[in-house]
Amino acid sequence: MTVHAAPCAAVLAHESSALLLERLTVARRPGSSRWISTNADAVHCQGGRRGPQIVGCRFEGMHDDGINLYVHAMRVVEPRDSRTIVVDGAAPIETGDVLQFVDADSGAVLAETKVEAVGEGAQRAVQVAEELPDAVTAGTAVYNRSNALPGFRIDSCRFHDFRGIGVRLKASAGIIADSRFEGLSGCGLWIANDPGWSEGPLGSRDVEVVGNRFVGTPGDTSLQAWPHSAATVMIELFSGDDGPAAARAHERIVLRDNDIQQTARSAVFVGGASDVVIDDLRVQERAGVSWLATRGADLRVTGISGDIR
Template identity: 65%
Template sequence: MVSGAGDAGVWRGRVPVSDDGGATLRAAIHDACGWTSVDGSRTAVIELAEGVHRIDPLADDGATGAAIVISDAARVTLSGPQAELLFTDPHREAITIRRSTDVVLDGVVLDYAAPSFTQGLITHVDSEASRFRFVPEQGYPDFSDPVLFTGSGYGTLRDPRTGGLKPDSRQTFMIEYATEPDADGGFLVTVEPSDRGWMSHIEAGDGFVVGHRGDRHGIRVQESESVTLRSVTIHAAPCAAILAHESSGTVLQDVTVARRPGSTRWISSNADAVHCQGGRRGPLITGCRFEGMHDDGVNLYVHALTLSGLAERTLVLEGDGPVREGDLLQLVDAPTGAVLAEVEVSDVVASEPRLVIVDRDLPASVEVGAAVYNRSNALPGFRIAGSRFHDFRGIGVRLKASDGAIEDCRFENLSGCGLWIANDPGWSEGPLGSRDVVVAGNTFRATPADESLRTWPHSAATVMIELFDGSDGPAVGRAHARVTLRDNDIEQRAAAAVFVGGAAEVSVEGTRIDRGGDAWLATRDSDITVIPAAGRAETDA
């Protein structure tokens, strides 16, 4: 490696292609972080040489850490416009960026040498027993891998000729499976009771994919600020392609998550393309392409804290996630989904568990056990623009954030709905109600594609706005507010093109509908204004 400090306070290092398993790259990162830590005006650039850099896991990380770690860094750029980082262990996270600011990954391709999911063919179906036999394709792991497969989860039906989701069918099945093969290398898979009504959609000769779901991601951004991924391509990840946890102002510019061209793979990442859990400022996602994931495109939310004690204006809060003076807290009765109060934090007492003083008396309906969402830490100010979401199992964007926009995107051939603005009580993902959101100039085609989801409450529309209680039923109240849907073009596949529930001040303007149902708009307990598109028939919005 050749390195040196430039006249302008810029350290530059070049990492050649080598057979050292990433040791030179790790050393360059260490030196770059050390250089910038001395003076806040210093920057560092690490340049990856053209070619494939094979990255092995660290031998002493307890089998849980990432292969590459950028920690406590500032003003560091890793650049490789013609470089690929090929990670050799499919059980490990690829890159972790933690407690860092102004870190940039530019132009790098990230892939795994071996997939962390399995795919293959269904060779026999026993509908009466709700079972089928699955034979993994050569070169893919099988259910005997105890790290990737735990005996239960979900799988997706595939067209084996293309690897795409099987059309005109239920596409996702909850399953249990044997973790030891039969004499011919096949595995017995049992469909869970919740999905057995769709057994007729499973046929011998179908393709099938089962992915790993854990906590090891392609790129993890942890407790960091202003991390930028620019022109980065991710072909595979053990869980989400990109996970940002308690991180603010993450920028994704011209990022691609997609299956490797020319490979036989049927999916890219095992979970979401972009999964953001909490942050003071939402992500900026522009010019991106998300394809082939085994779950959603983008998911923005904050986890709930738990109210474990209450005395006048003092709250005892348990759980992870920052709370600061001036934050707006939302208290929710989780079983009913009712918003009990929203209060501002006056003071935070350093203790364990935390004591939080709020600015007003709480209503009698607030009791110990309530869920508490920090709206100020729920990724406000997000923007998703000029991006394409296509050909994957899941929902295009799951949104629980406010003060943002989704503009000029294209959503097509997704198993679930294109846009889902709602809380997710099963995972304590909220808060309840997105506010001051603009959805404009987007195109929705062939979504939801999963036949079984077109009348399911969570996906009964291409664009879904709703509040859910703890049983995934409709919650009381109108927590969504000031949501504008403007100049969107929707091919209606579900019961409705647009569903609005639990919302106030929703405006649906100039929407163009290619109708496929009896009604393009369905509503529940909401205040909606509809402004037709100029020159359109009265049956269109």
């Protein structure tokens, strides 16, 4: 399937699990005078119990991101006791789901615990397995990690020549492999939370980034002082004012066998993370700056060379 023009996103999947996209092209029609293909993301996935499988696709000319994977936050209406809270909204919650409780202003993860029982109605009483801290109060953000598109796969795709980020990721237990990111205004890969839009959860876990190539990305120098766009591959947690969050919620992220032509302040930025591995990275550094920047992170670096392919 080919999408040449769309007034919004090309593909929008809302509470949709295991979406399969193969050989999808989002691009301006050859010879067209249009400046953009879509006015929003190429693929926008909001909530689902299994992540999308996006294979052999090409994304060009969007006015926003290539792929965005996330789940929206719910809110605590009231805590009834140490293990029972009332939440708003109709987002899916089932027994056994893992809920994450977040102070949105500071970006602190207050608790993560499994659901033992769920009531009905627009405002549902939810009983969890462990006692919640006193910091969980009315207004606390709640993300359902079990409904945040785990098990995604982005493989053999090409992202080129558009305004935005290649992959904006808030999902876990997935892989981004053998893809090409070229001539984007923003980061190639952005693993973070988006507090301004209540998009999360906080922290991606068990993610592999293998065999990818990043060239001329990010290319908009006016954005590179902004913390969201300071690196080609950005791993970070943000507070409500887009500053650094208090948590170390990213865990077990592996970057292996990747090529980066550095155009930003850093080829790779790692913040708010533990157990990050960078291995077999070929990086063409930008003169006068380091290829790596970190904040509040635990990482291992091996096999770095300057010979990109």
